[in-house]
Structure formats: structure tokens, C-alpha cells
Amino acid sequence: MQTLTTRSKVASNKKMTFVEKLYLPAIMGGMALTLKHFFKKKVTIQYPEQKREFAPVFRGQHVLKRDENGAERCTACGLCAVACPAEAITMTAAERKPGEEALYREEKYASVYEINMLRCIFCGLCEEACPKEAIFLTDRMVDTDYVRKNFIYGKDKLVDPLNNPIDVSKRETRETREFKTHPEFTHNKLNTKSLK
Amino acid sequence: MTLYLFLILGFFAVLSALMVVFSKNPIHSILYLVLTFFAIAGEYVLLNAQFLAIVNIIVYAGAIMVLFLFVVMLLNLNHETEPHKSMLRKLIAVIAAGLLMVVLVGSLKGADTMAIQPFSHNAGLIENLGKVLFDQFLLPFEVSAVLFLAAMVGAVMLGKKDIK
Amino acid sequence: MTFSLFIIYKIVLVVVVFLISLVIAMYSTYAERKVAAFMQDRLGPNRAGPFGILQPVADGVKMFMKEEIIPQVSNKFLFILGPSIAMFTSCITGAVIPWGTSLHLFGHDFSLQVTDINIGILYIMAVTSIGVYGIMIGGWASNNKYSLLGALRASSQMISYEVAMGLAIIALVMHTGTLSLKAIAAQQVGWHWNVFYQPVGFLIFLVCAFAETNRTPFDLPESDSELIGGYHTEYSSMKLGFYLFAEYINMFISSAIMSTLYFGGYNMPLIGRLHLSPNTAAILGVVFLFAKIFFFIFFFMWVRWTVPRFRFDQLMNLGWKILIPLSIFWVAITGFVTLMIHR
Numbered sequence: 001m002q003t004l005t006t007r008s009k010v011a012s013n014k015k016m017t018f019v020e021k022l023y024l025p026a027i028m029g030g031m032a033l034t035l036k037h038f039f040k041k042k043v044t045i046q047y048p049e050q051k052r053e054f055a056p057v058f059r060g061q062h063v064l065k066r067d068e069n070g071a072e073r074c075t076a077c078g079l080c081a082v083a084c085p086a087e088a089i090t091m092t093a094a095e096r097k098p099g100e101e102a103l104y105r106e107e108k109y110a111s112v113y114e115i116n117m118l119r120c121i122f123c124g125l126c127e128e129a130c131p132k133e134a135i136f137l138t139d140r141m142v143d144t145d146y147v148r149k150n151f152i153y154g155k156d157k158l159v160d161p162l163n164n165p166i167d168v169s170k171r172e173t174r175e176t177r178e179f180k181t182h183p184e185f186t187h188n189k190l191n192t193k194s195l196k
Numbered sequence: 197m198t199l200y201l202f203l204i205l206g207f208f209a210v211l212s213a214l215m216v217v218f219s220k221n222p223i224h225s226i227l228y229l230v231l232t233f234f235a236i237a238g239e240y241v242l243l244n245a246q247f248l249a250i251v252n253i254i255v256y257a258g259a260i261m262v263l264f265l266f267v268v269m270l271l272n273l274n275h276e277t278e279p280h281k282s283m284l285r286k287l288i289a290v291i292a293a294g295l296l297m298v299v300l301v302g303s304l305k306g307a308d309t310m311a312i313q314p315f316s317h318n319a320g321l322i323e324n325l326g327k328v329l330f331d332q333f334l335l336p337f338e339v340s341a342v343l344f345l346a347a348m349v350g351a352v353m354l355g356k357k358d359i360k
Numbered sequence: 361m362t363f364s365l366f367i368i369y370k371i372v373l374v375v376v377v378f379l380i381s382l383v384i385a386m387y388s389t390y391a392e393r394k395v396a397a398f399m400q401d402r403l404g405p406n407r408a409g410p411f412g413i414l415q416p417v418a419d420g421v422k423m424f425m426k427e428e429i430i431p432q433v434s435n436k437f438l439f440i441l442g443p444s445i446a447m448f449t450s451c452i453t454g455a456v457i458p459w460g461t462s463l464h465l466f467g468h469d470f471s472l473q474v475t476d477i478n479i480g481i482l483y484i485m486a487v488t489s490i491g492v493y494g495i496m497i498g499g500w501a502s503n504n505k506y507s508l509l510g511a512l513r514a515s516s517q518m519i520s521y522e523v524a525m526g527l528a529i530i531a532l533v534m535h536t537g538t539l540s541l542k543a544i545a546a547q548q549v550g551w552h553w554n555v556f557y558q559p560v561g562f563l564i565f566l567v568c569a570f571a572e573t574n575r576t577p578f579d580l581p582e583s584d585s586e587l588i589g590g591y592h593t594e595y596s597s598m599k600l601g602f603y604l605f606a607e608y609i610n611m612f613i614s615s616a617i618m619s620t621l622y623f624g625g626y627n628m629p630l631i632g633r634l635h636l637s638p639n640t641a642a643i644l645g646v647v648f649l650f651a652k653i654f655f656f657i658f659f660f661m662w663v664r665w666t667v668p669r670f671r672f673d674q675l676m677n678l679g680w681k682i683l684i685p686l687s688i689f690w691v692a693i694t695g696f697v698t699l700m701i702h703r
Binding site for chain 3: 027030031033034035037038040041042043044046
Binding site: 223227247250253254258262266269270321322 | 435438477478479482483485486488489490492493496497500508511512515516518519522539
């Protein structure tokens, strides 16, 4: 039978020899092993100074993206809140007033958008559900805090800062965009049908 | 100096020996007994018998008393589980203990008093003790060793689960 | 030497020995964490000061700042007495260890040993046998089943291994012919280390030293994974610190005893050829003794992070069915060989 690892050993119940019964050779072997590791290169990453590189698919703190003109993309459709398995997202919709076109892309926008970071499981379903390419999970970690209420992130913490936008190009690939918009995919067809 | 030390140690020995009897908590009794042994070990040191002092501590305080403590800790002795003792029982106990004292006093009174040998300051040192034990008292020493062996075998026999 | 000078010299020596054992115990906690980390391919504490050398200070401050909890149902006096005894007994052992030969200063000879009693080994045996009271009393006074189990394990383990340790020492004493640690250290000049004459005795002594100091693989009294913390489950703050500290001091002292009894103490091989002045040689001897001690402390940690804990019945089997017969056998062999030589 093919073994799954190269290090597996078949257990046997054969009687131990006298030398084996002394256990001393086995203990010496163990001591040699630990001594070998004593001088080995350490694998520790010293966190605040060194940071481990995240995988491209890492899902950290969310961001609400703006479009090319700096207007918020979110239209408060609520699909992310529906998709969220942890029920971490809440929002309040509001109507765009005349003159606010530079702030909000669509006629309807989220006046309040909150994610409870203690409930969030960072599954990324909100990102997948979003039809407007507004919410993305980034490679940033959620900061620690001493009080629970500070973990409910509002728009102040979620919306992309104007002057230095957060890079989500790794997650906003052409494939994902196509997946969401291509008319060949059934889910997009269903959406358009129901809308009609 | 030595006299004062002797008196202080003796006072402690007697006091803690009394506390062994009078303290309600058996654990405290045992700890007072350990203190008594320490006081007695101190007296041995005053006699320049360091070997006896240390052996007294190793054997009595370090091993036997630990076993006592071991047993008492497992017994969970406290006020609720202590059986009621009637006055009659107490009276019987006092009479029995009194009789024992009478016997002891009587036997000591009748014994011949040997002339006190001049105290040698080296009597308690290990070299001299060894010479005496393996020379003058070889037979009693070996006999007591056999006695201990017999006791050990007996303990092992009792400890065995099933005797065939 | 006048009486007052004698008193001052002894007090200085006692304080120095005491401080050294405390500092070494402090840094043993740091070394333990570092060794554990290195053996597990980690770095260990390295934030407090360069390489983390201020870590013991931080730990000590933490210990002192922690809330002091004495359980309501415990026996308060004994609860405090337990760690006190543990600390006391581990501190007084250093009195009989010869840390070096003697320094010749201002026309007087200052021996680097607090006191040379002619039964030094027995004194150490006695103190270790008293040390178990600290654990037993603390464990019982906590009024907690885990603590009690830890205390019972500690006492039975210590009594069992004291027997084999005593027999190993008897074999050593038959070889050396003296019970004074100073004389034993002085005998092992050059390469005449006792370990070459008493290899089996040393092995037994080593195993028993692990058991007596409650170090892994014999750490059943505290075994965190079975008994939470064993005898110190209910302890907090500096009383817990005392127990942990006592363990490290015990480790230091037993390393010192092993070096003195079996590895020549302050003796260095080939030092006689260098023709050093007596004082330099004495100081070098102290350094050499401490090098041996540090090796043994490292060895204690090395074993701790290699060998897993024994089961209790295995521990008792090893003690009573293997070590004691082996030590009796070794005593017999030593006696026979000594008889042959001295004929």
C-alpha cells in the first residue's frame, strides 16, 4: 500500500531487546535531536519590525472603494448584508441630493454603513455579492482595541481615503469583474430577468 | 552560652512536644512533632554529635514524619468526622496512660544506675560512632538490620494484592 | 584571625553565596525560556533589554504586582508557611558547598566555603528531605484536590528517590572515605574526578537529582497538563514566585553538588602546570566550578525539553525496581573493589 508520508513507521509488538529496554540510547538520540535544533536557524518572524508577506487572496479589513472621480460606489443595495453569514453588516440608505454627484456615484447611497469586526469572519462573501464593485477585503489587519464598541467600524474607517486610495487591484481582477457582469453567466441572467 | 542554648532548645522541645498533644488539628500535631525533632537535633549538635543530629533529621523529620503527614492528609480528619468520646472512655485512657507512667517510673527506679562516664567530645563524630557500631556492637547492629529486613518483607507481603 | 574579622568575613561570604544563588535562579528562568525556544526553533524572550536580558526583572515585577489571593477555605498559616519552607530549604543548602579553595588576603586565609561540617553530604540530604514539607504543606493547605494530589505525588516521589540517591552517595563515600564536601573536592585533583570511578553511581545520582528537584521527566507534582499546577494550583503572586524560584535554586544547588561530588568541583586538570599564584588559581577554580554548574543547569533544561513526563507507576517502577537494586548492586561492587585495593 502506498503510504501518505515518507516518515510513517509500522508499529510492531515485538519484544524489546535489552539495550532497547535500557531506554538510554533512545534518550541520547532524543537529546541529540534537540541539540541539533538548538543550533538551527530560527523560524520566528519578529512581528512589528518584520512582517510576513500575505497571500494574494488574504482577506483582511474591508474598504469601501470610490470610483475614478472620487465618488463612493456603494449604492446601499443591501446585498452584502444579505450575503453576510455572520450578520455583521448594517446600513441605512439615503437619497442623493442635487449637487452631491461628486460624492456619490448612484442616486441612492449609504448614509450609515457599519461592519462589526468582532462578528465578521472575513469570508469575503460581501465582496462577491457586491454588484457595484464597492466593497473589498484588503491585506490590512483589523486593529486591536480594549472596548467592544470600537470594533464597530463606520464609514469613517471603511471608506477609501481620498488622498491615498488603498490598492485592491489584486482582488479586482478582470476575471472577477467579468464573473459579475458577463451576460453568459446564469446568475447575471437571473438578476437581469428579475429586475425586469 | 552552651547552657543557655541547651535551655532554649530544651524549652522548645518540651513546648512543641506538648503542642503535639494539645493541638486539635492532626496536621499541626505532626508539624509540632517535626519541630520537636529539630530541637532535639539541636541538642545533639550541642553535644558535638552532628552525625546523630543530621540522621535524626533525615530519618525522623525527613522520612517518617513525611509518611505520617501523607497518611493524615489522606484521612481527611476534621471536627465533623471525629467520633464522639464519652467521659468513660476518657477516664479509661487516663488510667491506662497513668499506669504506663507508673510502670516506667518503677522500672527506672529499680534499675542499676551506672557510673556516669566522663563525657567525650568526640563520641558523636561519625568515625568514632562507626568504630563503636562495627566493633563493640556488631551483633546488635546486624540483628537490627535483619529486623528491618523482616519488617520490609512483611510490608511487601501486606502490600501484595493477592497472596497465593 | 580576630573574632570580629571572622564574623564579617562569614557574613560577607553568606550574603555573596545567597545573592549568587538568587541571581542564578533569576537568570535560570530566562535561560530556561531561551533554551526551550531555541530547541523548538524559536527565539524566546528578546524584547526586554538587549536579547531580553531584563526579562527576569520584568517577570519579578509582574510577580510582585499580581493580586495576592489566599483561598477562603485554606489553612492560612500553613498556606503561607509552605512556600516559605520551600524557599528557605533551597537557600540554606549552599552553605556547605566548597565554592573554591581559599583566598589569601591581608595575611589571612579566607576559605571559600561558608562552613565545612564533617558530614556535608548528609546535611544536604537532610535539607532536601525537609524541602518536601514546603510542597506537602502548601499542597494540603490549599484545600484543593489537584494540590493535594500534587503534594502526595511529591512526597512519595521524593521519599522513593531519596533512597536510591542515598545509596549512590554511600557508594561514593566508600570510594572517598569522607563525608566532608571540602575533602571530597580536594581529593579530585587533576583528572581524578569521581565520575570516572563511580560512573553508575553518578548516573543514579543524576536521575535522582532530577526527581528530587521535580524537574521533567519527573515533574509529576506539578504536571500542568494533568494537575493544572499541582501543589501550587491555588498560589498566586510572589508565593507562587517563591515556589518557582525555589525550584530553580534547587536546580542550581544540585548542579553544584553534582559538580563537586563527581566532577572535581573547583579542580581544573592541568592547572598545576601553569604555575599561577595561589589567589589566581583559586579564582580560576571558582570560575571553573561555575562553568561546570552552568553546564549542568543547561543539561537540566536540555533534558526537560527532550524527555516527556513519566507516568506515576512508571516513576515508581523506575525508582524502586530499577534504581534501588542497581544502587545496592553498585554499593556491593564498590565495596568489593575497595576491599581488593586496600588489601
